Amino acid sequence: MAPRVFAALAVTITPQDVGKRVTVRRRVPEGFRDAVGELLSWSDGVLVVRRRNGECVEIDEHTIVAAKVVTPR
Template sequence: MTPDDLGRRATLRLRLPDGRFRDIVGVLEWWRDGMIGVRRRDGELAEVAAADVVAGRLVPQHPPKRRGSGGR
């Protein structure tokens, strides 16, 4: 991913200070001064340091609808 991907939906894997990992999924809103702004589905803006991102990929704009177990 690059700043050219702004406006696209992505998942970012971050390394936390304690060595664990955390994933963030949302729309890339901005990328500047070593920081990335990601708008989550609930509307919250997550700001992450690009240096903490260990992996990332673009994902479909709208996740596929889950099929119910209604047996229809």
């Protein structure tokens, strides 16, 4: 049986990415949850991501396990 390889989780976004489309995976009590959309702000340890349906998600930066900039839709 071949060994299984898992990709390392990395957070590669910074506050300088405000205005870009991002994907953010964060810890929640039920496990993990993803948010994909425009990074509207990153202030005082809280990110705000606006999803394509217009919903805004507030994310505590201490809960982020992976995040990156993604291509525009």
